Every structure is written in structure tokens, then in C-alpha cells.
Amino acid sequence: MPTVLQNIFRFILLVLFQVLVLNNIQFLGYINPYLYILFILALPVQMPRWFLLLLAFVLGLTIDVFSNTIGMHAFATVFVAFYRNGIIKLFTNIEEGNNPTPSFHTFGVSAYVKYVIVLVLIHHSTLFMLEAFSFTHFWIMLAKILLSSLVTVLLILGIQSLKTK
Amino acid sequence: MKNLINFLIQYSVVFLFLFLEIISFTLIIKNQEYQKSVFLSSSNSMVSGMYEWSNSVVEFFKLRAANNNLSEENTALKNQIINLQNKLSTLKPEASDSIHFRIPPEMEYQFISAKVINSSTNKLLNYITLNKGAVDGIKMDMGVISDEGVVGIVKTVSTRFSVVIPILNPKIQISCKFKRTNYSGGLLWSGEDYRYANLTDIARHVELALGDTLITSGLTSTFPEGIPVGAVEDFKIKESDAYYRIKVKLAVNFRTLSHVKVINYLNFQEQKELEKKSEE
Numbered sequence: 001m002p003t004v005l006q007n008i009f010r011f012i013l014l015v016l017f018q019v020l021v022l023n024n025i026q027f028l029g030y031i032n033p034y035l036y037i038l039f040i041l042a043l044p045v046q047m048p049r050w051f052l053l054l055l056a057f058v059l060g061l062t063i064d065v066f067s068n069t070i071g072m073h074a075f076a077t078v079f080v081a082f083y084r085n086g087i088i089k090l091f092t093n094i095e096e097g098n099n100p101t102p103s104f105h106t107f108g109v110s111a112y113v114k115y116v117i118v119l120v121l122i123h124h125s126t127l128f129m130l131e132a133f134s135f136t137h138f139w140i141m142l143a144k145i146l147l148s149s150l151v152t153v154l155l156i157l158g159i160q161s162l163k164t165k
Numbered sequence: 166m167k168n169l170i171n172f173l174i175q176y177s178v179v180f181l182f183l184f185l186e187i188i189s190f191t192l193i194i195k196n197q198e199y200q201k202s203v204f205l206s207s208s209n210s211m212v213s214g215m216y217e218w219s220n221s222v223v224e225f226f227k228l229r230a231a232n233n234n235l236s237e238e239n240t241a242l243k244n245q246i247i248n249l250q251n252k253l254s255t256l257k258p259e260a261s262d263s264i265h266f267r268i269p270p271e272m273e274y275q276f277i278s279a280k281v282i283n284s285s286t287n288k289l290l291n292y293i294t295l296n297k298g299a300v301d302g303i304k305m306d307m308g309v310i311s312d313e314g315v316v317g318i319v320k321t322v323s324t325r326f327s328v329v330i331p332i333l334n335p336k337i338q339i340s341c342k343f344k345r346t347n348y349s350g351g352l353l354w355s356g357e358d359y360r361y362a363n364l365t366d367i368a369r370h371v372e373l374a375l376g377d378t379l380i381t382s383g384l385t386s387t388f389p390e391g392i393p394v395g396a397v398e399d400f401k402i403k404e405s406d407a408y409y410r411i412k413v414k415l416a417v418n419f420r421t422l423s424h425v426k427v428i429n430y431l432n433f434q435e436q437k438e439l440e441k442k443s444e445e
Contacts, residue, residue: 020219023285032287049178057185064192066212067285068292068328071192078189082182130193131289137356 003044003101011059014039019066030144033152034073036063037123040081041116041156045088046099056081069131076126080119091115103160116156117149124149213326216283217296224280227423234312234424274389276426277302279309282326286333286359286419293317293329295425303327306387308428314393314416315339315381316425327427333359333419341394342382346371349382352394352413359419361398364411371409373400379413386430386437 018036025032040056060074088094088102091111100106107115124145132141279297297303299322309316309329317331330337333354342349350366364379377397383390399412
């Protein structure tokens with residue numbers, strides 16, 4: 001079962017990278033990429049949805065414990081996991097019985113880019129809105145959402161384009 | 166009945182989704198209580214252990230700045246010692262013979278030095294984790310300062326670690342005053358930039374100047390009087406306003422913060438009890 005091992009490995013690596021490196025990036029005070037969401041984006045397409053949701057919850061809660069934001073990341077990550085399959089159906093036409101892992105190769109470049117952008121925007125919007133919890137800081141919040149999403153999307157696309165196959 | 170079961174099976178994923186989201190949301194709402202339950206915050210020993218390890222690597226790159234600070238402080242302290250020795254030698258003949266033990270006012274405050282092992286400056290609610298805890302004598306609500314100025318207030322304490330709410334968190338407000346005119350107000354972070362905060366409650370008749378120094382007021386028992394907080398960077402007042410809008414440049418650079426001192430106010434208990442008694 002190489003896919004399972006690969007995903008466990010990816011989970012640990014992304015959590016460590018997020019907590020130890022990315023959470024310390026505070027460029028201009030607005031940019032704080034949340035790359036760990038790549039774990040949810042890169043799970044196989046036909047994975048049972050209940051399992052996907054549980055994995056998302058565990059991932060979010062792990063990040064929460066490390067960054068003192070109990071519940072926020074869990075909420076945003078479960079939210080993304082729930083809408084993932086709908087968005088895959090919207091942009092691609094994968095046949096029944098196939099179970100590809102999302103990438104440039106399997107989705108096609110434009111579909112994959114759209115898929116990443118939409119899901120990252122959903123995730124970051126939910127997360128930053130929960131963090132602000134009011135609309136008094138609306139413009140700061142909007143700037144944070146857009147700039148951080150941009151950096152996260154670029155990071156994800158960069159990492160994916162490095163993969164051979 | 167069969168229809169109901171079918172319905173439940175068909176929408177089981179949606180129910181799971183709602184269930185998980187409700188759990189997450191409850192956790193967020195109850196965040197306050199969860200901060201106290203040290204288990205899930207970063208005082209948690211496993212998480213703190215990991216942060217301490219990661220910090221031991223990062224600390225390496227901050228050594229030069231820390232060294233400079235230490236040597237500056239060292240010279241200041243040495244000067245102070247010489248001054249005090251001179252004063253002491255003039256006072257010696259008339260040593261007091263008081264029987265009652267009393268902590269003299271200038272020794273009411275003790276400092277516990279600690280190191281920052283985790284901090285954030287880019288969130289709306291920022292926190293700092295220190296590597297000292299209840300074992301080292303740290304308690305809730307103690308003030309935290311660095312060599313540069315005020316940092317924040319201790320929020321939660323576990324046996325070996327503690328979490329501080331810095332000025333960069335709208336949950337606390339620091340009472341401070343102008344060094345020049347003695348007018349006091351509350352310092353509140355605006356949520357935008359880790360270098361600046363806003364000063365409130367300064368009425369329009371107060372005279373201000375750019376660069377005026379702000380120090381702690383000493384009106385709360387958390388901080389003694391006179392610790393630097395920041396300097397006035399910019400101020401505005403509209404015709405219709407009764408209070409100034411003052412932008413303050415903070416004295417502490419929270420991005421490079423590594424060594425801090427926790428203030429232990431020895432007469433805290435006595436003061437609290439007296440104040441309570443007089444209210445009854």
C-alpha cells in the first residue's frame with residue numbers, strides 16, 4: 001500500500017513544515033501561507049467522503065494545537081474537504097472506476113490550477129473570517145485572505161510542478 | 166421507517182460534516198475556557214518541547230543582538246552599583262535598628278528571567294510561550310517586560326511553561342502615561358502592524374508632541390511605574406472629537422524578542438487584600 005504510506009509521510013511532513021517554518025513567515029504582516037491544506041488537495045479522488053472529513057478534522061486540529069487557535073483550522077479544513085469532491089466534478093470529467101491522485105498530469109493544467117485556486121480561497125476565507133470574528137477589520141482581513149491565498153497557491157503549484165510523472 | 170433509514174444513510178456524509186463543523190465551532194466559541202485548560206494550548210508539554218527544540222536552532226541567529234543588549238544592560242547595572250556603593254558608604258554610620266521586617270519599596274519587585282520559545286506577531290490574537298512556569302515562581306497576571314520595555318501579561322501557567330498575552334492582542338489594554346505631562350490612557354493594539362498600537366482616552370486639552378515618551382503608569386499592580394512602552398509616532402484630532410487618536414511606536418520589537426523578565430510583585434497579596442477589605 002504505497003499510497004497510504006505516502007500520505008502518512010506527507011501528513012507529518014506538511015504539519016512540521018507548517019508549524020516550524022511557515023507559521024514563522026510574517027512577510028509585510030499580511031502574508032501567512034497555509035500550505036498544509038495540500039494534504040487534503042492531494043488525496044485520491046475516490047476516497048470515501050466520511051474518511052476524508054475525519055482526516056481533515058484530525059489535520060486541522062493538529063495544526064490548531066500547535067498554533068493556539070483551537071477549532072479554527074479544524075473548521076476551515078473540514079469545510080474544504082466537504083466541498084472538494086463537488087469542485088473536482090465541476091472542473092474535470094473523471095470516469096467511474098478511475099481513482100487518480102489530483103495533479104497536473106491527471107486533471108490537466110488548467111483544471112488543476114482552477115481546482116487549487118478555488119479550494120485555497122475557500123479555506124483561507126473561512127480561516128481568516130473565523131480569526132477576525134467580526135467585520136471591524138474587514139479590509140485587513142480581505143488583504144490577508146487574498147495575499148496569503150496567492151502565496152499558498154504559488155507554493156502548491158510549485159511543489160506539484162516539481163513532481164515527475 | 167425504512168424511508169427514514171434510507172434518508173439517514175444517503176445523507177450520512179452531510180451529517181458527519183455538520184457534526185464535525187459544530188464541534189470545531191464550539192471549540193472556537195469556548196476558546197476562552199480552553200486557553201485555561203493547558204492541555205490544548207501550547208503550554209502542552211509535548212508541543213512546548215518541540216517548540217523549545219526548534220527555538221534552540223533559531224536562537225543561534227539571534228545571539229549577536231542578544232549579546233549587544235546584554236552588554237549594554239551590564240554597563241548600566243555596573244554604573245548603578247557604583248552609585249549605590251557611594252550612597253551606602255555615606256549612610257553606614259546611622260544604620261537602622263528596626264525590628265519589623267518589611268520589604269522596602271524599591272525592592273518590592275523581583276524579576277524572573279525567561280526565554281521566548283514560541284511567538285506570533287501576524288495574527289489578530291497573538292500569544293507568546295515562555296520556557297518558565299509554576300516551578301520557577303510564575304503566576305497568572307504577572308507582568309512581562311524585556312530590556313526594551315513592556316511585553317505583556319501572563320495568561321496561563323503550567324508546571325514548566327507559561328503563555329503570555331502580549332500588547333499585540335486586543336484582549337489586553339496596558340495602562341500607561343506620558344513621561345512629560347503625566348496624563349494616563351489605555352494602550353490598545355489595532356491589529357495591523359506589530360510595530361504600532363493606539364493610545365486611547367487622552368482628552369483634547371492635553372498638549373502633545375511627536376516623540377513624547379510613554380511609560381507604564383504604575384496604577385495597576387502588574388507593572389511598576391516608569392517602564393518604557395513606546396513613543397508618539399502620529400496624532401490626529403477632528404473638530405468633533407473629544408479624544409485624540411494617537412499612534413504609538415512600541416518600544417519592544419516583538420519580531421526579535423528572545424529574552425524577557427517576568428515581574429514578581431512581592432506585596433501583591435497584601436495590596437489586593439487591603440483593597441478588598443476597604444471595599445466591603
